Amino acid sequence: MIDPLQWHEYRAVLHVHSRYSDGTGTVREIIDAAQQAGVDVLWLTDHDTRQAAREPGPGYYGHVLCLVGMEITPPTNHYLAFGEVPAINASTPLANIIRQVAAHGAAGFIAHPEDRGNVVARLPSYRWTDRDVDGFTGFEIVNHLSDWSRQITSLGRGLWAVWHPYRGLDEGSQDAMKLWDDWGRRRRVVGIGGTDAHQARVAGLRIFPYVVSFTGIRTHLYTAEPLPHDWHAAESLLLDALKAGRVSVVNAHVGRELGFRLWAERHGDRIEPMGSEICYSPGWKLCGLAPVPVLWDLYHQGQQRASETGTLFQWPITAPGVWRVVLRRGPKRAAWIYSNPIYMR
Numbered sequence: 001m002i003d004p005l006q007w008h009e010y011r012a013v014l015h016v017h018s019r020y021s022d023g024t025g026t027v028r029e030i031i032d033a034a035q036q037a038g039v040d041v042l043w044l045t046d047h048d049t050r051q052a053a054r055e056p057g058p059g060y061y062g063h064v065l066c067l068v069g070m071e072i073t074p075p076t077n078h079y080l081a082f083g084e085v086p087a088i089n090a091s092t093p094l095a096n097i098i099r100q101v102a103a104h105g106a107a108g109f110i111a112h113p114e115d116r117g118n119v120v121a122r123l124p125s126y127r128w129t130d131r132d133v134d135g136f137t138g139f140e141i142v143n144h145l146s147d148w149s150r151q152i153t154s155l156g157r158g159l160w161a162v163w164h165p166y167r168g169l170d171e172g173s174q175d176a177m178k179l180w181d182d183w184g185r186r187r188r189v190v191g192i193g194g195t196d197a198h199q200a201r202v203a204g205l206r207i208f209p210y211v212v213s214f215t216g217i218r219t220h221l222y223t224a225e226p227l228p229h230d231w232h233a234a235e236s237l238l239l240d241a242l243k244a245g246r247v248s249v250v251n252a253h254v255g256r257e258l259g260f261r262l263w264a265e266r267h268g269d270r271i272e273p274m275g276s277e278i279c280y281s282p283g284w285k286l287c288g289l290a291p292v293p294v295l296w297d298l299y300h301q302g303q304q305r306a307s308e309t310g311t312l313f314q315w316p317i318t319a320p321g322v323w324r325v326v327l328r329r330g331p332k333r334a335a336w337i338y339s340n341p342i343y344m345r
């Protein structure tokens with residue numbers, strides 16, 4: 001049994017591009033930005049290459065653990081692989097890509113599943129279209145680039161958005177949330193937050209410097225033991241957390257405190273962590289802890305069931321289904337933390 005109060009929590013930025021694909025920073029520059037932003041884990045995912053695994057290589061750089069995954073990039077249906085995967089032919093069907101990633105023990109996530117592209121910014125849609133597949137670990141419930149670019153509805157709004165890099169994150173994509181809740185009825189589908197950092201350069205200007213991206217969407221991963229010094233062993237613990245759904249998605253520009261926890265409890269003697277699939281019986285309650293007073297929005301099967309303020313949250317689980325919370329904060333009640341669900345079967 002994992003006692004959630006004893007969990008170790010790590011701030012990760014997932015889905016990051018360097019010069020090895022279409023990002024503009026060297027890996028060393030990106031590591032510096034991660035250090036500056038107070039990130040614990042930097043997980044690089046260049047398009048169809050793990051070159052960063054050779055130079056400079058995975059490992060600890062100061063307090064930042066740098067790991068190397070990959071974004072496998074067919075024209076649509078981009079797929080994020082965390083772990084050591086070989087080169088995979090991106091023109092092979094998505095089902096094959098998913099199988100190959102899983103066969104190597106990696107965690108695989110559909111990237112930006114509800115991306116709509118943008119007509120004004122001339123961005124094509126990279127939406128997930130091949131929806132008959134299964135076998136992936138989960139998908140991005142938030143993607144910084146997709147959610148931000150939704151704000152660009154005119155040239156003027158585009159210029160405005162460049163100066164407001166976190167706009168669009170406070171609500172996220174309702175389509176992505178609905179998709180997530182629907183999939184959760186069938187099986188555990190882990191939700192992560194994608195930074196999708198590139199640090200674009202336009203006319204010599206850096207739009208979205210890495211340090212700005214790293215202070216936006218983060219994915220917090222929870223482990224029972226502290227991460228060891230051996231990067232390989234540390235990666236394996238983080239992959240376990242990703243696959244088990246011991247994951248929260250954090251809008252770091254709203255708040256950077258650590259300490260959010262969510263679990264299910266029965267008669268005080270059985271505790272199941274966030275991400276668990278539990279056989280339903282009466283007597284379970286959902287329990288949450290926040291580091292500061294927040295608004296707790298509770299969702300069951302995608303429907304909002306309750307809204308309460310405080311640092312502690314308790315709610316009786318009265319039916320099977322997908323139970324999750326969103327923590328809101330500030331005058332605009334911005335979405336700060338998305339939990340992964342507890343699944344009552």
Ligand SMILES: [Zn+2]
Pocket residue numbers: 071078111112126
């Ligand atoms: Zn992509």
Ligand SMILES: [Zn+2]
Pocket residue numbers: 015017071196
């Ligand atoms: Zn990407």
